[in-house]
Amino acid sequence: MSSEVAADDHPPEPPSLPEEVFLDCVVREPRTDYPILSLVSEKFRSLVTSPKVYKLRSLLGYKEHCLYVAISKNQTSTIRWYTLGRKPNNNLRLVPVPSLPPMPLHASYVVSGSSIYVMGGFHRWGLITPRVSRIDCVSHTVQPLPRMPKAVAGSVSKLVDRKIYVIGGSDTRSPKLKSFSKRIMVFDTEAKTWKVKRRPNWKVGQKWLSSVEMAGKIYMRSYSNSYVYEPKKGKCKLDPILHSKEWSNSCVIDDVLYYYDVRKNCLRAYDLKKRAWGVVKGVELGPFEDGSWSRTASYGRKLAVFLQKAVAVTETTEIWYAEVVVKRHQRGEIWGNVKWYGLVLDGKSCIMDCLAVKM
Known part of the structure; x- marks a missing residue:
């Protein structure tokens, strides 16, 4: 009798949600949150990698850009791919893609x-x-x-x-x-x-x-x-x-070429139509030690700026990321607004390229 009473004291497990409900939740979340969602349960982990999610996102108009970064440990090793994901504390971090081979x-x-x-x-x-x-x-x-x-x-x-x-x-x-x-x-x-x-x-x-x-x-x-x-x-x-200008690792938005000049600590812009160089106002991400460099990618009207910073004291490197929105003012000047800036990967890693993929 006591065993029956004890059994009644435990509430029944809640019924599992239909897959349609899971899908509806996942497709409405930004893709940068998918690393967090994958920690919730095995169900979420399988859904965030399912082609169903991306087909539904496309049908509902939820397509967005995802940043892929090619990383080499020492510039002589093979490439591993990382994506930019959000951590539970709302900070961004480069997360490895384990299913992709070197x-x-x-x-x-x-x-x-x-x-x-x-x-x-x-x-x-x-x-x-x-x-x-x-x-x-x-x-x-x-x-x-x-x-x-x-x-x-x-x-x-x-x-x-x-x-x-x-x-x-x-x-x-x-x-x-x-x-x-x-x-x-x-x-x-x-x-x-x-x-x-x-x-x-x-x-x-x-x-x-x-x-x-x-x-x-x-x-x-x-x-x-x-x-x-x-x-x-x-x-x-x-x-x-x-x-x-010594432009390198650049990207383009609206026929304007952008690159981050780590030597002068400024974001430079080359206007294709005017055939003239300028400096984007309001953006300074330094200072930088010798041996630092940058990579950029564009998505929409945003710039993804990845900065590889050399840390002389520890002989390591840090990869920082800045999300910059650029806008041309009436006088023709281009201004930048830094929406997010922070450390996304440390250790001994070298960023070889970064790409924006829309899906």
């Missing part, structure tokens, strides 16, 4: 839809690979694609009209990543086929330091010059005004 070092990356294309790189230091793969950012799976006609690392790879243009890159074992190739490789993302074109007559033996795509043109910088390449016309010209 990627080649000094590959080039191209975003198309909800996918990241990985082009070439060093499979092991000194061994260049012609492999191409596509990362499905919804399922975090990798699909192999037809290989490049020639193995290169450190190339410029940009998407124009559904075609990826692979320009330059090292085809030797030299770590200097200088390009002696006289070809441009073009990958059709729909037909999944390669074509080879002769490159314009720019100087060979250059290392590409940065590149962006603006208005169907590819802007590239080496140590000696900045170039503007028009894929449709097959023409290339120098841009000495663009080259007057």
